Amino acid sequence: MTAKSMTRAAFFVLTALADQPRHGYGILREVEELSDGEVLLRVGTLYGVLDRLTADGLIVLDREEVQQGRLRRYYRLTDDGVATLDAEAERMAAGAGAAKRRIAEGRAAHPAPRTSPGHVPPAAPGLAGGHA
Amino acid sequence: MTAKSMTRAAFFVLTALADQPRHGYGILREVEELSDGEVLLRVGTLYGVLDRLTADGLIVLDREEVQQGRLRRYYRLTDDGVATLDAEAERMAAGAGAAKRRIAEGRAAHPAPRTSPGHVPPAAPGLAGGHA
DNA sequence: GCGATATATATCGGCAGCCGATATATCCTG
DNA sequence: CAGGATATATCGGCTGCCGATATATATCGC
Numbered sequence: 001m002t003a004k005s006m007t008r009a010a011f012f013v014l015t016a017l018a019d020q021p022r023h024g025y026g027i028l029r030e031v032e033e034l035s036d037g038e039v040l041l042r043v044g045t046l047y048g049v050l051d052r053l054t055a056d057g058l059i060v061l062d063r064e065e066v067q068q069g070r071l072r073r074y075y076r077l078t079d080d081g082v083a084t085l086d087a088e089a090e091r092m093a094a095g096a097g098a099a100k101r102r103i104a105e106g107r108a109a110h111p112a113p114r115t116s117p118g119h120v121p122p123a124a125p126g127l128a129g130g131h132a
Numbered sequence: 133m134t135a136k137s138m139t140r141a142a143f144f145v146l147t148a149l150a151d152q153p154r155h156g157y158g159i160l161r162e163v164e165e166l167s168d169g170e171v172l173l174r175v176g177t178l179y180g181v182l183d184r185l186t187a188d189g190l191i192v193l194d195r196e197e198v199q200q201g202r203l204r205r206y207y208r209l210t211d212d213g214v215a216t217l218d219a220e221a222e223r224m225a226a227g228a229g230a231a232k233r234r235i236a237e238g239r240a241a242h243p244a245p246r247t248s249p250g251h252v253p254p255a256a257p258g259l260a261g262g263h264a
Numbered sequence: 265g266c267g268a269t270a271t272a273t274a275t276c277g278g279c280a281g282c283c284g285a286t287a288t289a290t291c292c293t294g
Numbered sequence: 295c296a297g298g299a300t301a302t303a304t305c306g307g308c309t310g311c312c313g314a315t316a317t318a319t320a321t322c323g324c
Contacts, residue, residue: 005171007310008137011227018234020241025272034230038223039137045311047274052310069319070272082235089231091170092224095143098166099221102150103214109152139281157301177282179303184281201290202301271320282309291300 006088009049012039014058014077014085021062021076024050050075058084138220141181144171146190146209146217153194153208156182182207190216 006014016022016030024046031041053059058081062074077085138146148154148162156178163173185191190213194206209217 005140009311011231015227015231015234018231019237023272024274025270034234035227042312043272043274044276044313048310068271071318072272077238082238085231086235089228089235092231093228095147095167096221096225096228099143099147099150099217099224102147102166103218103221105151106209106214141282155301156303157299174283175302176284176304180281200300203289204301266324267322268324269320269322271318273317275316276314278312278314280309280311283307285305287304288302289300291298293298294296 005091006084007049008039009041009045010053011085011088011092012041013046013049013053014081014088017059017075017077018082018085021074023065023072023074026072027075053081057081137223138216139181140171141173141177142185143217143220143224144173145178145181145185146213146220149191149207149209150214150217153206155197155204155206158204159207185213189213 012031012035013027015034016027022030028041028043028046031039050059054061054075057078059075060078062076065072065074144163144167145159147166148159154162160173160175160178163171182191186193186207189210191207192210194208197204197206
């Protein structure tokens with residue numbers, strides 16, 4: 001969008017890896033859990049994201065294990081990955097805050113509640129002052 | 133990604149329209165301003181987003197003005213648009229919070245700071261948030 | 265033992281969405 | 295008159311997500 005701005009899928013993969021290394025399938029389940037079931041990463045999405053993040057140096061292959069005959073390929077965040085995720089989280093929080101603030105400003109503009117027709121109250125004096 | 137989950141461009145367009153109706157070019161400048169210059173929507177992006185949001189019933193054409201020979205097409209949020217934006221802001225804040233929390237958990241796992249070999253200070257009590 | 269399900273990897277084609285380039289038109293400044 | 299800001303709109307290309315598909319092993323129920 002702007003300079004680089006990561007995709008949603010990439011954000012959630014990084015978030016899933018933020019506390020500890022995980023393997024592909026584990027990331028899928030972890031993303032679902034940490035988002036309260038709202039975000040369901042698809043298998044077809046995962047490996048493309050993993051490749052791109054690796055190419056960008058945000059994650060690295062941590063180790064490979066063979067657990068009961070099944071291969072597990074564990075990835076972990078690099079320092080750069082942590083910093084990038086942190087910055088993105090900051091941006092998202094700022095964006096969410098801006099949206100919330102503006103919704104409130106918009107509600108102040110037009111008579112939303114419509115409790116009783118007569119006089120309108122002084123339209124909320126100082127609120128939302130700064131707005132960044 | 134999941135069910136619907138709007139795109140970043142759509143989110144910022146909705147946010148720009150949250151406080152008052154604006155026309156296309158005004159949205160472009162407003163998004164840049166409200167994001168502190170970090171997000172630069174392109175003209176080529178805008179109209180596709182506007183069409184999609186209109187088709188989804190999240191915005192509507194408010195009015196058309198001719199200001200000094202230049203046409204201005206103003207859009208505004210519908211009630212559905214406000215609700216959708218609000219929900220998305222909530223999701224983003226939750227995601228940002230989850231990422232921050234997990235980064236902190238990850239840092240707790242491995243000895244991050246390494247300031248001086250002896251005793252490490254109590255790891256900075258409340259800070260973390262700072263930097264922005 | 266066999267089929268279904270879960271775990272675990274990987275690839276490919278299609279489609280949606282963002283961007284750069286381009287086009288048109290008016291107004292202002294130098 | 296040239297250049298830039300304002301203001302609209304379109305199109306081709308590339309990136310990225312998803313659904314489908316393939317392969318392989320372990321587990322559980324029947």
